[in-house]
Amino acid sequence: MLKSRATLLLIATTLSVSLSSCMMTTPSTHKPQINPTTLTIQQKNGYEPALKQTRRVNVGDVMFSQFEYQTGTAAQTTGKTFVKTVLFGDVKLPPGTLLNFMPEAAYPTYCTSDKVYYGMGTQTAADIACFADEAQDGEFERVQVPSVKFGTWTDTDGPSYSIATVNRKKKERQELLYQGRGQNTIKVMYRELNAQGEQTISQTAEYALAADGSAQIGYKKARLMVETADNSGVTYQVLEGFK
Secondary structure, three states: OHHHHHHHHHHHHHHHHHHHHHHHHOOOOOOOOOOHHHOOEEEEEEEEOOOOOOEEEEOOOEEEEEEEEEEEEEEEEOOOOEEEEEOOEEEEEOOOOEEEEOOOOOOOEEEEOOOOEEEOOOOOOOEOOEEEOOOOOOEOOEEEOOOOHHHOOEEOOOOEEEEEEEEEEEEEEEEEEEEEEOOOEEEEEEEEEOOOOOEEEEEEEEEEOOOOOOEEEEEOOEEEEEEEEOOOEEEEEEEEOOO
16 A cells, blocks of 8 residues: 555656646747837938939939838738728738837727728728737737728737838829920929829929029929029929928
């Protein structure tokens, strides 16, 4: 009887040591917490060329280009394209989509700047999407489209994200192109490009030249000072951008 008890005690001790060993050697799967208060991203206007710098371009070239760019720190989706059905439409996020932290939200929430929600059978995005990460572990658990289901939350498995430093130009832009000189005028074309780089709006305007060959160009609050112009090119400065 004593021998049997001793054997049981030895087995129990061995199991306890084995379990302790397993617990010590099992790698941790805990993800580091992400601090949302560190996330700041700003939208700014970019100019090419920079304001108040003398430049010369040839006929047909872009005199001035204005665009928005994003700078700062943001959440950036990782992995493959993420698709989640919300009511009768889909939220679609390509890899690398940027999301801004929303400090006023009830949950740790990140929202897209661009519209990413597509209604059933439509090719045009209708709304932004917001994602909640209560655990702050780098993976979203819920999604919200503000204009759908009264802005209520829908459970979701992902997408995952990481924190990224951002300095990204948007492809949409407004431009002025030099179109050449007449006897006492110059021609300038205004155009707008969409996110695919396609021209959506264009208009040509003429501006009178002063006796010394200079001119003032104004279009949509942008202002340029032309110093000299001929049918090969134009020398000028951009004083103010589009408003």
